[in-house]
Amino acid sequence: MRLPLAALCLFALTAYAVDAGHVLRGYTPEDSATEVSWEQKFRALPDRDQIRENMRRLSARPHHVGSPYDKDNAEWLLAQLKSYGLDAQIETFSALFPTPKSRQLELLGPDPFTAKLQEPPVSGDPTSSQTSEQLPTYNAYSRDGDVTAPLVYVNYGRPEDYEVLDRMGISVKGAIVIARYGMSWRGIKPKVAAEHGAVGCIIYSDPREDGYFQGDTYPLGPTRPPDGVQRGSVMDMPIYPGDPQTPGVGAVPGVKLIPLDEVKTITKIPVLPISYADATPFLKALGGEVVPEAWRGGLPLTYHAGPSVAKVHLAVSFNWDRKPLYDVIARIPGAKYPDQWVIRGNHHDAWVNGAEDPLSGTSPELEEARSLSTLLKQGWKPERTIIYCFWDGEEPALLGSTEWAETHAAELKEHAVAYFNSDGNGRGYFRAEGSHSLENFVNDVARDIQDPETKMSVWKRVRLVDISRATPQARAEIRSRADLRLPALGSGSDYTVFIDHLGIASVNLGYGGEDAGGQYHSIYDDFYWYTHFQDTDFSYERALAQTAGTMVMRMADADMLPFQFSDQADTVHLYVTQLKTLAAEKRDEAKERNLEISEGVYRALYDPKKQMVPPPVEPVPPYLDFAPLEQASDDLTDAAKAFDAAFTAADGVAPTGLNPDLIRSERLLTDDRGLPNRPWFQHLLYAPGFYTGYGVKTIPGVREAIEQKQWAEAGEQITRAAAAIEREAGLLKQATNLLPAKTTD
Numbered sequence: 001m002r003l004p005l006a007a008l009c010l011f012a013l014t015a016y017a018v019d020a021g022h023v024l025r026g027y028t029p030e031d032s033a034t035e036v037s038w039e040q041k042f043r044a045l046p047d048r049d050q051i052r053e054n055m056r057r058l059s060a061r062p063h064h065v066g067s068p069y070d071k072d073n074a075e076w077l078l079a080q081l082k083s084y085g086l087d088a089q090i091e092t093f094s095a096l097f098p099t100p101k102s103r104q105l106e107l108l109g110p111d112p113f114t115a116k117l118q119e120p121p122v123s124g125d126p127t128s129s130q131t132s133e134q135l136p137t138y139n140a141y142s143r144d145g146d147v148t149a150p151l152v153y154v155n156y157g158r159p160e161d162y163e164v165l166d167r168m169g170i171s172v173k174g175a176i177v178i179a180r181y182g183m184s185w186r187g188i189k190p191k192v193a194a195e196h197g198a199v200g201c202i203i204y205s206d207p208r209e210d211g212y213f214q215g216d217t218y219p220l221g222p223t224r225p226p227d228g229v230q231r232g233s234v235m236d237m238p239i240y241p242g243d244p245q246t247p248g249v250g251a252v253p254g255v256k257l258i259p260l261d262e263v264k265t266i267t268k269i270p271v272l273p274i275s276y277a278d279a280t281p282f283l284k285a286l287g288g289e290v291v292p293e294a295w296r297g298g299l300p301l302t303y304h305a306g307p308s309v310a311k312v313h314l315a316v317s318f319n320w321d322r323k324p325l326y327d328v329i330a331r332i333p334g335a336k337y338p339d340q341w342v343i344r345g346n347h348h349d350a351w352v353n354g355a356e357d358p359l360s361g362t363s364p365e366l367e368e369a370r371s372l373s374t375l376l377k378q379g380w381k382p383e384r385t386i387i388y389c390f391w392d393g394e395e396p397a398l399l400g401s402t403e404w405a406e407t408h409a410a411e412l413k414e415h416a417v418a419y420f421n422s423d424g425n426g427r428g429y430f431r432a433e434g435s436h437s438l439e440n441f442v443n444d445v446a447r448d449i450q451d452p453e454t455k456m457s458v459w460k461r462v463r464l465v466d467i468s469r470a471t472p473q474a475r476a477e478i479r480s481r482a483d484l485r486l487p488a489l490g491s492g493s494d495y496t497v498f499i500d501h502l503g504i505a506s507v508n509l510g511y512g513g514e515d516a517g518g519q520y521h522s523i524y525d526d527f528y529w530y531t532h533f534q535d536t537d538f539s540y541e542r543a544l545a546q547t548a549g550t551m552v553m554r555m556a557d558a559d560m561l562p563f564q565f566s567d568q569a570d571t572v573h574l575y576v577t578q579l580k581t582l583a584a585e586k587r588d589e590a591k592e593r594n595l596e597i598s599e600g601v602y603r604a605l606y607d608p609k610k611q612m613v614p615p616p617v618e619p620v621p622p623y624l625d626f627a628p629l630e631q632a633s634d635d636l637t638d639a640a641k642a643f644d645a646a647f648t649a650a651d652g653v654a655p656t657g658l659n660p661d662l663i664r665s666e667r668l669l670t671d672d673r674g675l676p677n678r679p680w681f682q683h684l685l686y687a688p689g690f691y692t693g694y695g696v697k698t699i700p701g702v703r704e705a706i707e708q709k710q711w712a713e714a715g716e717q718i719t720r721a722a723a724a725i726e727r728e729a730g731l732l733k734q735a736t737n738l739l740p741a742k743t744t745d
């Protein structure tokens with residue numbers, strides 16, 4: 001996913017350059033000078049050829065969960081880490097991981113067609129022909145099913161797409177839907193289709209977003225060829241990720257398993273992903289009205305909504321086996337605070353060969369670990385414990401990270417300072433998202449990393465790129481704010497359990513935006529493709545190792561943990577304003593729609609040649625009382641301002657108890673009752689959307705209650721979110737009291 005950093009800013013306090021006089025935030029001047037020198041030594045170490053070699057080795061064969069090469073890679077990673085002199089081990093878990101037994105998709109009727117459901121080898125690309133080891137094209141955690149029904153096109157398959165179909169008088173009840181990939185996480189598509197009564201779901205890659213419309217197709221260029229298919233999970237992960245049979249607890253030997261038929265996260269209807277070559281005859285078979293312009297894709301045909309006259313037959317069945325997971329974990333013990341843990345992770349499993357996803361993140365991560373071990377040999381001793389994790393089973397359902405973190409939940413809640421994640425990397429601009437208390441920290445590190453192409457700092461480059469793309473208002477914000485805004489984390493990679501379940505401050509980072517990508521979860525995402533069309537000289541692979549490694553070191557060595565809360569308070573204030581606006585918009589929308597219905601607008605639009613169903617009259621939403629959230633937001637702003645000033649004045653001399661308080665700061669934003677209908681998600685500021693999947697919902701309890709018109713729920717959630725923000729403000733007041741009183745002059 002591309003993660004644009006929108007920007008804005010706050011304080012003139014923030015320092016920029018890496019020059020000699022610059023003192024790192026949270027460090028004494030002396031310790032800062034030492035740290036800067038170690039960091040500079042570190043950044044000279046990652047080697048592009050070594051990263052390339054890591055990728056070549058790890059991508060040499062398909063390595064999905066349960067495959068021989070997945071285990072082989074884990075053992076190789078372990079051997080590498082040990083050869084660097086690090087204390088490393090493999091932690092093994094197990095998880096439900098279905099693989100296809102049979103897949104069938106046919107168009108019946110006068111022009112029958114059977115979908116190929118296969119990605120052919122490409123000549124010149126050596127690993128594309130490893131057919132016997134490749135997972136077939138499928139969506140994991142689709143239920144078994146055999147259905148025959150007419151077909152309806154549902155655009156991206158989001159809730160709002162069904163509202164458009166409702167206005168067109170088209171129902172999907174009893175139908176198979178065909179949705180295009182994009183705009184929402186794929187697992188949302190069958191979930192919403194089933195809620196509307198569909199009996200099956202086909203998901204295809206439309207060339208408008210993912211194919212020839214974007215550039216030349218593989219092997220001529222980088223984009224998805226006609227037979228390319230996006231595999232992927234369709235588990236209902238907004239309920240909980242990880243092993244479906246062990247929610248909330250680690251899947252270790254002897255754990256009690258929920259019976260398969262009681263698992264809530266498996267889809268309600270059968271699902272299958274297909275290529276645009278396979279999709280074309282199905283789309284051509286659709287009758288009914290021509291769809292709205294925004295629904296049309298890039299295929300050379302007229303897009304109709306359906307239903308089709310000819311029926312479609314979809315049949316899938318799976319082996320519902322549990323498979324082993326191999327997480328590779330290396331520890332560098334902290335010299336001064338061994339009980340404070342800085343954690344770094346990237347997954348190692350792939351859908352097939354996975355050069356880009358995940359190895360363009362895994363390969364630099366391994367090189368980071370090698371570089372840090374070199375520093376250790378030169379005498380560097382990190383103050384805190386550093387843990388490097390290479391996760392298994394990310395692709396199916398964030399399995400390896402979730403089971404590890406659930407197993408170690410109690411220790412992690414006590415000891416974890418922060419988690420730094422990456423997952424796939426490419427040429428282009430620095431991008432990061434994460435906890436707002438780390439916004440200033442992430443900005444400061446990015447200011448110290450050199451962009452391989454322009455030689456300016458990666459921070460400066462992304463800031464200027466953002467300015468070039470922003471609206472006039474956003475441009476003014478970027479120019480007036482010292483730090484670039486750090487967008488909130490949704491889901492889609494291994495940080496999820498750390499931030500959303502355990503309340504550990506987290507950052508996801510990487511580079512990208514200059515290459516088209518285009519082989520996501522396909523057999524063609526391999527070493528040949530990556531080295532021909534992506535970061536071909538591995539310079540952004542090195543930049544990722546330099547950036548993530550610097551973050552780990554700077555967090556591990558700080559005298560005072562460099563959290564900063566004025567950025568957090570500013571963003572919380574923004575969220576509260578957004579929620580008030582959202583509630584007002586919902587009220588205005590309902591009033592306007594009801595008025596139009598009574599005025600006869602829909603009668604006036606009546607066209608006897610088209611079906612049109614007017615929307616129903618709806619009750620106008622009540623006013624919500626946002627006062628508790630506004631009060632909490634103001635209290636946080638005041639507490640953050642006082643804390644940040646006292647923090648700066650302390651010059652890196654940490655009073656006893658300060659760092660443990662800072663470690664707790666993210667935990668206080670969680671509530672162990674969790675979010676409505678999904679108790680696993682415990683963070684009250686961020687969660688992946690129940691109906692977006694990857695996309696974040698901020699202050700999710702309140703925002704989703706408003707979106708789903710649950711007004712009483714919205715009121716309750718305002719109280720809970722406000723209480724969490726007040727807890728944060730209370731902690732900051734307490735921490736401020738630990739610091740010497742600030743003298744103002």
Ligand SMILES: [Zn+2]
Nearest residue numbers: 357358423424
């Ligand atoms: Zn990935």
